Amino acid sequence: MQSxxxxxxxxxxxxxxxxxxxxxxxxxxITTIDGLSNNSVNTIYKDSRGLVxxxxxxxxxxxQGNTIINLKKSDGLAHETCWDITEDTNHNMWFAS
Numbered sequence: 051m052q053s054x055x056x057x058x059x060x061x062x063x064x065x066x067x068x069x070x071x072x073x074x075x076x077x078x079x080i081t082t083i084d085g086l087s088n089n090s091v092n093t094i095y096k097d098s099r100g101l102v103x104x105x106x107x108x109x110x111x112x113x114q115g116n117t118i119i120n121l122k123k124s125d126g127l128a129h130e131t132c133w134d135i136t137e138d139t140n141h142n143m144w145f146a147s
Contacts, residue, residue, distance in 0.1 A: 080104075080113070080118070084118065085111075085118035085120070086104065086106065086111055086118060087106050087108040087109045087110075087111055087120045087122070088106035088107045088108040088109075089106075090106055090107040091104055091105070091106050092105045092106060092107070092131070092132060092133050092134075093105040093132065093133060093134050093135050094135075095135035095136065095137070097137045097141070097143065098137060098141055099141070100114075101113065101114050102114075103135045103143065105131075105132030105133060105134065105135050105145065106131075106132065107130070107131050108122070108130050108131075109121050109122040109123070109125075109127060109130050109132065110127060110132050110135070110145055127145060127147060128145075128147045129147035130147070131147055132145050132146065132147050133146045133147065134146035
């Protein structure tokens with residue numbers, strides 16, 4: 051009986067430990083100091099090529115590796131604010147502004 055109780059406690063603590071370490075996700079905060087056009091982010095999209103697109107109040111940002119490229123109205127956006135980003139089947143990017 052004692053061994054069943056010990057096995058139960060071991061299983062319990064092992065499962066608690068596993069749940070505890072499963073909640074940590076690697077992440078990095080990116081701000082205007084790093085090159086983001088605005089800290090007010092409306093949408094984030096990862097495309098089929100692995101590029102991360104971020105729609106902000108001041109344009110669209112593309113993150114490829116450690117490089118941030120800012121796209122603004124002068125680059126062809128209809129408006130500065132981007133509310134949504136999606137990709138079609140032809141790998142064209144669409145921005146709701």
